Amino acid sequence: MRPGKSNTTAINREGNPVTIHEWEIHHEAIHPTNREAVNQFLLTKYLANRSLLTLDHYRRHLQKFLIDCPKLLVEITADDVIGWIQIHYGDKKETTRNNRLTVLTSFFAFCADEGYIQHVPVKPWWRAKLPKPVPRYLDETELAKVRLAAETLWLRNRLIIEFFLSSGVRIFELVNLRNDDVDVAQRTARIIGKGKKFRWVHFSETCALLLEAYRNIRPQGDPELFLNATGKKLTTRGVHYIVSDLGKQAGLTRNLSPHALRHSFATQLLNKGADLGFISEELGHGNLNTTRIYANLPKEELAAMYDRYMG
Known part of the structure; x- marks a missing residue:
């Protein structure tokens, strides 16, 4: 990840310059506590040298979930999560549903480790077991x-x-x-x-x-x-x-x-x-x-x- 490609500078209310990262979430429909948690999670991915494409993938899907489910993180239940998956991805491929569950599992596991929540509201058996794909190559x-x-x-x-x-x-x-x-x-x-x-x-x-x-x-x-x-x-x-x-x-x-x-x-x-x-x-x-x-x-x-x- 090369410098200068992941952040910009803005001025806060006190008139001081602050760094705004492209991969952060600032949507006002998301509760400030939830925004803090998700941005801390994305920061850990950034510090782990994940690509900007990966960061954007996490950011887009977590933002969608937190807008669609406006509860505080501590109030979100397993029913909320599986309901969201069924509504938005029930007719999608199993690989797509598994991908969204992976994003949510990673985020909620981070939240549990950091004390934002007590339990991860995603069940491991929700993920479909898929055969390992054979790479698509040219004959x-x-x-x-x-x-x-x-x-x-x-x-x-x-x-x-x-x-x-x-x-x-x-x-x-x-x-x-x-x-x-x-x-x-x-x-x-x-x-x-x-x-x-x-x-x-x-x-x-x-x-x-x-x-x-x-x-x-x-x-x-x-x-x-x-x-x-x-x-x-x-x-x-x-x-x-x-x-x-x-x-x-x-x-x-x-x-x-x-x-x-x-x-x-x-x-x-x-x-x-x-x-x-x-x-x-x-x-x-x-x-x-x-x-x-x-x-x-x-x-x-x-x-x-x-x-x-x-x-």
Whole structure:
């Protein structure tokens, strides 16, 4: 999380400057005591180096709940919580309901620890037990279509696609790359991942050639690597558009996302016999168990791998 992106300065009633964080809640419909609790909770997430996107996710859903349920926190019951979930998310997917319950559980657990409430009004059995999803990745045919379509893209956009496919970086890691983070000669890039953790990733020779060509045409002196048409830092929304449009151009039957490219990178490594520990390092996973989801390949993939390595 880079400085200057999460707060502004205002003047309080006494005429003194105060810091207002973007992720704080200031809605007047929420009781001041409740606002204090939720902003303290969001502060703990901020200090734990959660991304601004994550903070905004918590802020939006907690604000909605506290406006819809205007009671003091100490008066909120389990019936209030499950009633709110059923009214607003009863017809939604189980993953959506689970997500909202996770947000509320985390917040109320914090409130209980800090003495705002005595009991957490969210029951663990409300969460639906869902099977672990198999990552959505491109199969060999889809990948060939994407690579072919990418060859017609503008240089910067083609570079972005190749960087995703050959390094497996997350979208926010890509847009936050700076020019001096990248070593073309060594084909490595210094990434700031989740929790401000640094790691080095590798990229392909094709990616290195595209990088050199792109550096020759981009405005000189700007520290950010990927710039938009106006010379400003490229946003995650802009990258989503680039990737989604490429999927349509390639004739894919489903939406193409940056995360699908990341999954495709990991799946290709696994198909080629790479160790899960190595894949975990490349992806920047803090826990090897996170990487194990890539071992849950469809049976036809496993059969193909057996034929390749065992004959």
